[in-house]
Amino acid sequence: MSLTVMLFILLFITILQSAIPYLIKRTLVFGVTIPVSNKDDSKLASYKRIYSLIIASMGILSILVFTIWALSQNLVEEKIVFTGVVLQFAILFVGMSLYFLFHAKTLRLKRDNNWGSDLKQIRVTDIAIRSADEMLPWTIYILPMLVTLGLVIYTATQYANLPELIPTHWGIDGTADAFSKKTPFSAVALLLILLVMQGMMLGVNELTKKSGIKINATSKKRSRVQQLSFRKYTSWFLFTTTLLTTILFSFLQLNTIHSNLGSPTMLLALPLVFLLIIFIITALYAFKVGQSGSRISVDIEDEKVEGITDYDDDQFWKAGIFYFNKDDPSVFVEKRFGVGWTLNFGHPVGYLVLFGPIVLILAITFLI
Incomplete structure:
Protein backbone atom coordinates (compact mmCIF):
# COMPACT_ATOMS: atom_id res chain seq x y z
CA MET A 1 0.00 0.00 0.00
CA LEU A 119 6.80 50.23 -25.65
CA LYS A 120 4.82 52.37 -23.25
CA GLN A 121 4.08 50.56 -19.99
CA ILE A 122 0.42 50.71 -18.98
CA ARG A 123 -1.24 49.73 -15.70
CA VAL A 124 -4.99 49.15 -16.19
CA THR A 125 -7.47 49.79 -13.37
CA ASP A 126 -11.13 48.76 -13.49
CA ILE A 127 -13.04 50.32 -10.59
CA ALA A 128 -16.22 48.39 -11.34
CA ILE A 129 -14.64 44.93 -11.46
CA ARG A 130 -14.99 44.35 -7.70
CA SER A 131 -18.76 44.29 -8.03
CA ALA A 132 -18.45 41.31 -10.41
CA ASP A 133 -16.11 39.33 -8.14
CA GLU A 134 -17.63 35.93 -7.25
CA MET A 135 -15.23 34.77 -4.58
CA LEU A 136 -16.96 32.97 -1.71
CA PRO A 137 -17.99 35.06 1.32
CA TRP A 138 -16.26 34.51 4.65
CA THR A 139 -19.48 33.12 6.17
CA ILE A 140 -19.15 29.95 4.06
CA TYR A 141 -15.81 29.20 5.70
CA ILE A 142 -17.38 29.54 9.14
CA LEU A 143 -19.56 26.47 8.58
CA PRO A 144 -16.72 23.87 8.81
CA MET A 145 -15.39 25.73 11.86
CA LEU A 146 -18.79 25.37 13.55
CA VAL A 147 -18.66 21.63 12.88
CA THR A 148 -15.23 21.48 14.53
CA LEU A 149 -16.41 23.46 17.55
CA GLY A 150 -19.37 21.10 17.82
CA LEU A 151 -16.97 18.15 17.88
CA VAL A 152 -14.94 19.83 20.62
CA ILE A 153 -18.09 20.07 22.75
CA TYR A 154 -19.07 16.47 21.90
CA THR A 155 -15.58 15.24 22.82
CA ALA A 156 -15.87 16.99 26.18
CA THR A 157 -19.16 15.17 26.88
CA GLN A 158 -17.54 11.84 25.94
CA TYR A 159 -14.27 12.43 27.80
CA ALA A 160 -14.85 9.62 30.30
CA ASN A 161 -15.28 7.12 27.45
CA LEU A 162 -12.07 8.07 25.67
CA PRO A 163 -9.16 5.59 25.71
CA GLU A 164 -6.27 6.25 28.06
CA LEU A 165 -3.97 6.73 25.06
CA ILE A 166 -5.09 9.32 22.50
CA PRO A 167 -3.86 8.86 18.89
CA THR A 168 -1.68 11.79 17.78
CA HIS A 169 -0.35 10.50 14.46
CA TRP A 170 -1.65 8.21 11.76
CA GLY A 171 0.34 6.16 9.28
CA ILE A 172 -0.11 6.14 5.53
CA ASP A 173 -2.54 3.22 5.90
CA GLY A 174 -4.82 5.22 8.22
CA THR A 175 -3.89 3.40 11.43
CA ALA A 176 -2.66 5.31 14.50
CA ASP A 177 1.07 4.87 15.11
CA ALA A 178 1.73 7.45 17.86
CA PHE A 179 -0.15 8.14 21.07
CA SER A 180 -0.32 10.57 23.99
CA LYS A 181 -1.67 10.16 27.50
CA LYS A 182 -5.29 11.24 27.84
CA THR A 183 -5.73 14.80 29.10
CA PRO A 184 -8.43 17.40 28.37
CA PHE A 185 -5.95 19.07 26.00
CA SER A 186 -4.75 15.97 24.14
CA ALA A 187 -8.38 14.87 23.71
CA VAL A 188 -9.13 17.88 21.49
CA ALA A 189 -5.64 18.63 20.13
CA LEU A 190 -6.49 17.27 16.69
CA LEU A 191 -9.55 19.50 16.52
CA LEU A 192 -7.53 22.53 17.61
CA ILE A 193 -5.08 21.90 14.78
CA LEU A 194 -8.05 21.61 12.42
CA LEU A 195 -9.41 24.95 13.68
CA VAL A 196 -6.05 26.61 12.99
CA MET A 197 -6.05 25.20 9.44
CA GLN A 198 -9.64 26.30 8.86
CA GLY A 199 -8.87 29.77 10.15
CA MET A 200 -5.85 29.96 7.86
CA MET A 201 -7.96 29.03 4.84
CA LEU A 202 -10.55 31.65 5.77
CA GLY A 203 -7.81 34.26 6.13
CA VAL A 204 -6.24 33.33 2.80
CA ASN A 205 -9.61 33.62 1.07
CA GLU A 206 -10.35 37.03 2.57
CA LEU A 207 -6.89 38.46 1.93
CA THR A 208 -6.90 37.07 -1.61
CA LYS A 209 -10.28 38.70 -2.17
CA LYS A 210 -8.75 42.07 -1.25
CA SER A 211 -5.73 41.60 -3.51
CA GLY A 212 -5.25 43.64 -6.67
CA ILE A 213 -6.93 42.43 -9.85
CA LYS A 214 -4.46 42.70 -12.72
CA ILE A 215 -5.92 43.35 -16.17
CA ASN A 216 -3.72 43.04 -19.24
CA ALA A 217 -3.28 46.29 -21.12
CA THR A 218 -3.31 44.50 -24.49
CA SER A 219 -6.36 42.29 -23.81
CA LYS A 220 -8.58 44.08 -21.33
CA LYS A 221 -11.87 42.29 -21.99
CA ARG A 222 -10.41 38.79 -22.17
CA SER A 223 -8.20 39.16 -19.10
CA ARG A 224 -11.08 40.65 -17.11
CA VAL A 225 -13.15 37.49 -17.61
CA GLN A 226 -10.16 35.24 -16.95
CA GLN A 227 -9.20 37.09 -13.77
CA LEU A 228 -12.71 36.89 -12.33
CA SER A 229 -12.92 33.18 -13.18
CA PHE A 230 -9.50 32.53 -11.67
CA ARG A 231 -10.46 34.22 -8.41
CA LYS A 232 -13.78 32.38 -8.22
CA TYR A 233 -12.23 28.95 -8.82
CA THR A 234 -9.41 29.70 -6.38
CA SER A 235 -11.97 30.43 -3.68
CA TRP A 236 -13.86 27.21 -4.41
CA PHE A 237 -10.60 25.24 -4.45
CA LEU A 238 -9.70 26.57 -0.99
CA PHE A 239 -13.15 25.83 0.38
CA THR A 240 -13.24 22.30 -1.07
CA THR A 241 -9.83 21.59 0.45
CA THR A 242 -11.08 22.93 3.81
CA LEU A 243 -14.20 20.78 3.61
CA LEU A 244 -12.29 17.59 2.75
CA THR A 245 -9.78 18.21 5.55
CA THR A 246 -12.66 18.76 7.98
CA ILE A 247 -14.26 15.46 6.97
CA LEU A 248 -10.99 13.54 7.38
CA PHE A 249 -10.06 15.04 10.75
CA SER A 250 -13.63 14.72 12.04
CA PHE A 251 -13.70 11.03 11.19
CA LEU A 252 -10.38 10.44 12.93
CA GLN A 253 -11.67 12.26 16.03
CA LEU A 254 -14.94 10.32 16.06
CA ASN A 255 -13.04 7.08 15.58
CA THR A 256 -11.00 7.93 18.68
CA ILE A 257 -14.21 8.43 20.67
CA HIS A 258 -15.98 5.41 19.16
CA SER A 259 -13.34 2.82 18.29
CA ASN A 260 -15.89 0.61 16.51
CA LEU A 261 -17.08 3.44 14.24
CA GLY A 262 -15.06 2.43 11.22
CA SER A 263 -13.90 -0.93 9.94
CA PRO A 264 -10.20 -1.52 9.16
CA THR A 265 -11.07 -1.25 5.49
CA MET A 266 -12.67 2.15 6.00
CA LEU A 267 -9.69 3.37 8.02
CA LEU A 268 -7.44 2.31 5.17
CA ALA A 269 -9.63 3.69 2.39
CA LEU A 270 -10.51 7.12 3.82
CA PRO A 271 -7.00 8.67 3.70
CA LEU A 272 -6.47 7.25 0.22
CA VAL A 273 -9.78 8.61 -1.03
CA PHE A 274 -8.94 11.98 0.57
CA LEU A 275 -5.56 12.03 -1.21
CA LEU A 276 -7.10 10.99 -4.52
CA ILE A 277 -9.79 13.69 -4.41
CA ILE A 278 -7.25 16.37 -3.44
CA PHE A 279 -5.06 15.40 -6.41
CA ILE A 280 -8.04 15.39 -8.78
CA ILE A 281 -9.30 18.85 -7.80
CA THR A 282 -5.74 20.22 -7.85
CA ALA A 283 -5.24 18.87 -11.37
CA LEU A 284 -8.58 20.30 -12.51
CA TYR A 285 -7.70 23.66 -10.98
CA ALA A 286 -4.24 23.73 -12.58
CA PHE A 287 -5.04 22.36 -16.03
CA LYS A 288 -8.54 23.76 -16.55
CA VAL A 289 -8.02 27.19 -15.00
CA GLY A 290 -4.28 27.82 -15.19
CA GLN A 291 -2.45 30.71 -13.57
CA SER A 292 -4.52 33.92 -13.73
CA GLY A 293 -7.19 31.96 -15.61
CA SER A 294 -4.90 31.77 -18.66
CA ARG A 295 -6.28 28.36 -19.70
CA ILE A 296 -9.91 29.47 -19.56
CA SER A 297 -11.28 29.84 -23.06
CA VAL A 298 -12.87 33.22 -23.63
CA ASP A 299 -14.67 33.97 -26.88
CA ILE A 300 -13.98 37.70 -26.81
CA GLU A 301 -12.08 39.80 -29.32
CA ASP A 302 -10.04 42.69 -27.96
CA GLU A 303 -9.10 45.71 -30.00
CA LYS A 304 -5.48 45.60 -31.08
CA VAL A 305 -3.48 48.42 -29.56
CA GLU A 306 0.05 49.02 -30.76
CA GLY A 307 2.95 50.48 -28.83
CA ILE A 308 1.92 49.48 -25.31
CA THR A 309 2.70 46.68 -22.88
CA ASP A 310 1.78 45.70 -19.33
CA TYR A 311 3.48 47.45 -16.44
CA ASP A 312 6.80 45.69 -15.80
CA ASP A 313 7.18 45.08 -12.07
CA ASP A 314 10.14 42.70 -12.33
CA GLN A 315 12.05 44.87 -9.86
CA PHE A 316 9.71 43.77 -7.06
CA TRP A 317 10.23 40.07 -7.72
CA LYS A 318 13.36 38.47 -6.30
CA ALA A 319 14.37 35.61 -8.60
CA GLY A 320 10.84 35.83 -10.02
CA ILE A 321 9.47 34.00 -6.96
CA PHE A 322 9.54 36.26 -3.90
CA TYR A 323 7.52 39.47 -4.10
CA PHE A 324 8.65 42.45 -2.00
CA ASN A 325 6.64 45.65 -2.41
CA LYS A 326 5.80 47.61 0.74
CA ASP A 327 3.75 50.07 -1.32
CA ASP A 328 1.40 47.35 -2.56
CA PRO A 329 -1.53 46.88 -0.12
CA SER A 330 -2.11 43.33 -1.39
CA VAL A 331 -1.01 40.68 1.11
CA PHE A 332 -1.34 37.96 -1.54
CA VAL A 333 -0.32 38.30 -5.20
CA GLU A 334 -0.53 35.92 -8.13
CA LYS A 335 2.41 33.60 -8.58
CA ARG A 336 4.73 34.09 -11.51
CA PHE A 337 5.76 30.44 -11.69
CA GLY A 338 3.18 27.90 -10.64
CA VAL A 339 -0.56 28.12 -10.12
CA GLY A 340 -2.10 30.04 -7.25
CA TRP A 341 -0.96 32.84 -4.98
CA THR A 342 2.10 33.84 -3.01
CA LEU A 343 2.79 36.32 -0.22
CA ASN A 344 3.83 39.91 -0.57
CA PHE A 345 6.85 39.70 1.73
CA GLY A 346 6.97 43.47 1.86
CA HIS A 347 3.69 43.48 3.80
CA PRO A 348 3.96 42.85 7.57
CA VAL A 349 0.70 40.90 7.64
CA GLY A 350 2.26 38.42 5.21
CA TYR A 351 4.66 37.15 7.84
CA LEU A 352 1.80 36.68 10.30
CA VAL A 353 -0.12 34.65 7.72
CA LEU A 354 2.96 32.58 6.89
CA PHE A 355 4.35 31.86 10.35
CA GLY A 356 1.31 32.29 12.61
CA PRO A 357 -0.47 29.00 11.77
CA ILE A 358 2.83 27.08 11.71
CA VAL A 359 3.77 28.32 15.18
CA LEU A 360 0.30 27.51 16.56
CA ILE A 361 0.29 23.99 15.12
CA LEU A 362 3.81 23.32 16.41
CA ALA A 363 2.81 24.66 19.84
CA ILE A 364 -0.24 22.38 19.99
CA THR A 365 1.86 19.39 18.87
CA PHE A 366 4.55 20.16 21.46
CA LEU A 367 2.04 20.52 24.29
CA ILE A 368 0.25 17.23 23.64
Missing part, protein backbone atom coordinates in the same frame (compact mmCIF):
# COMPACT_ATOMS: atom_id res chain seq x y z
CA SER A 2 2.80 2.42 0.86
CA LEU A 3 4.44 1.77 -2.50
CA THR A 4 1.20 2.51 -4.36
CA VAL A 5 0.70 5.80 -2.52
CA MET A 6 4.31 6.90 -3.04
CA LEU A 7 4.18 6.06 -6.75
CA PHE A 8 0.92 7.94 -7.14
CA ILE A 9 2.37 11.03 -5.47
CA LEU A 10 5.54 10.80 -7.59
CA LEU A 11 3.47 10.57 -10.77
CA PHE A 12 1.35 13.55 -9.75
CA ILE A 13 4.37 15.71 -8.91
CA THR A 14 6.07 14.75 -12.18
CA ILE A 15 3.05 15.64 -14.30
CA LEU A 16 2.36 18.92 -12.51
CA GLN A 17 5.97 20.08 -12.37
CA SER A 18 6.67 19.31 -16.02
CA ALA A 19 3.50 21.15 -17.08
CA ILE A 20 4.07 24.35 -15.06
CA PRO A 21 5.69 26.40 -17.87
CA TYR A 22 2.53 25.86 -19.94
CA LEU A 23 0.03 26.61 -17.17
CA ILE A 24 0.96 30.25 -16.69
CA LYS A 25 0.39 33.31 -18.84
CA ARG A 26 2.51 33.34 -21.98
CA THR A 27 3.71 36.83 -21.08
CA LEU A 28 5.34 35.39 -17.94
CA VAL A 29 8.25 33.07 -18.65
CA PHE A 30 10.21 31.67 -15.70
CA GLY A 31 9.20 34.63 -13.56
CA VAL A 32 10.09 37.29 -16.15
CA THR A 33 7.61 39.68 -17.81
CA ILE A 34 7.66 39.30 -21.59
CA PRO A 35 5.97 41.76 -24.01
CA VAL A 36 3.13 40.23 -26.03
CA SER A 37 5.08 40.74 -29.27
CA ASN A 38 7.91 38.50 -27.98
CA LYS A 39 5.95 35.75 -26.22
CA ASP A 40 6.40 33.34 -29.17
CA ASP A 41 10.19 33.71 -29.32
CA SER A 42 11.81 30.39 -30.30
CA LYS A 43 14.37 30.50 -27.48
CA LEU A 44 11.68 30.96 -24.86
CA ALA A 45 9.85 27.99 -26.34
CA SER A 46 13.03 25.90 -26.16
CA TYR A 47 13.57 26.86 -22.50
CA LYS A 48 10.09 25.63 -21.63
CA ARG A 49 10.51 22.45 -23.66
CA ILE A 50 13.87 21.55 -22.10
CA TYR A 51 12.56 22.19 -18.58
CA SER A 52 9.53 19.96 -19.14
CA LEU A 53 11.49 17.15 -20.82
CA ILE A 54 14.08 16.99 -18.04
CA ILE A 55 11.46 16.92 -15.27
CA ALA A 56 9.30 14.37 -17.09
CA SER A 57 12.30 12.12 -17.87
CA MET A 58 13.58 12.28 -14.31
CA GLY A 59 10.13 11.56 -12.90
CA ILE A 60 9.47 8.57 -15.15
CA LEU A 61 12.95 7.14 -14.48
CA SER A 62 12.49 7.60 -10.73
CA ILE A 63 9.14 5.82 -10.82
CA LEU A 64 10.53 2.86 -12.80
CA VAL A 65 13.67 2.43 -10.68
CA PHE A 66 11.75 2.89 -7.43
CA THR A 67 9.14 0.31 -8.46
CA ILE A 68 11.70 -2.31 -9.52
CA TRP A 69 13.80 -1.75 -6.40
CA ALA A 70 10.85 -1.89 -4.01
CA LEU A 71 9.33 -5.00 -5.56
CA SER A 72 12.64 -6.87 -5.66
CA GLN A 73 13.41 -6.22 -2.00
CA ASN A 74 11.64 -7.26 1.17
CA LEU A 75 11.34 -3.74 2.55
CA VAL A 76 9.53 -2.41 5.59
CA GLU A 77 6.98 0.34 4.95
CA GLU A 78 9.07 2.98 6.69
CA LYS A 79 11.90 2.51 4.21
CA ILE A 80 9.54 2.64 1.24
CA VAL A 81 7.94 5.86 2.52
CA PHE A 82 11.31 7.45 3.30
CA THR A 83 12.69 6.63 -0.16
CA GLY A 84 9.52 7.85 -1.85
CA VAL A 85 9.65 11.18 0.01
CA VAL A 86 13.35 11.60 -0.88
CA LEU A 87 12.54 11.08 -4.57
CA GLN A 88 9.69 13.60 -4.38
CA PHE A 89 11.96 16.24 -2.91
CA ALA A 90 14.64 15.37 -5.47
CA ILE A 91 12.24 16.11 -8.35
CA LEU A 92 11.18 19.37 -6.71
CA PHE A 93 14.83 20.33 -6.13
CA VAL A 94 15.79 19.65 -9.74
CA GLY A 95 12.73 21.59 -10.88
CA MET A 96 13.73 24.58 -8.74
CA SER A 97 17.33 24.40 -9.98
CA LEU A 98 16.17 24.36 -13.60
CA TYR A 99 13.84 27.26 -12.85
CA PHE A 100 16.70 29.43 -11.56
CA LEU A 101 18.80 28.50 -14.61
CA PHE A 102 16.11 29.44 -17.12
CA HIS A 103 15.06 32.48 -15.11
CA ALA A 104 18.59 33.84 -15.53
CA LYS A 105 18.62 32.91 -19.23
CA THR A 106 15.25 34.60 -19.83
CA LEU A 107 16.34 37.76 -18.03
CA ARG A 108 19.50 37.88 -20.11
CA LEU A 109 17.56 37.28 -23.34
CA LYS A 110 15.14 40.09 -22.50
CA ARG A 111 17.93 42.48 -21.57
CA ASP A 112 20.18 41.70 -24.54
CA ASN A 113 17.34 42.19 -27.02
CA ASN A 114 15.87 45.24 -25.25
CA TRP A 115 12.41 43.73 -25.28
CA GLY A 116 9.78 46.29 -24.36
CA SER A 117 12.16 49.27 -24.40
CA ASP A 118 10.20 50.89 -27.24
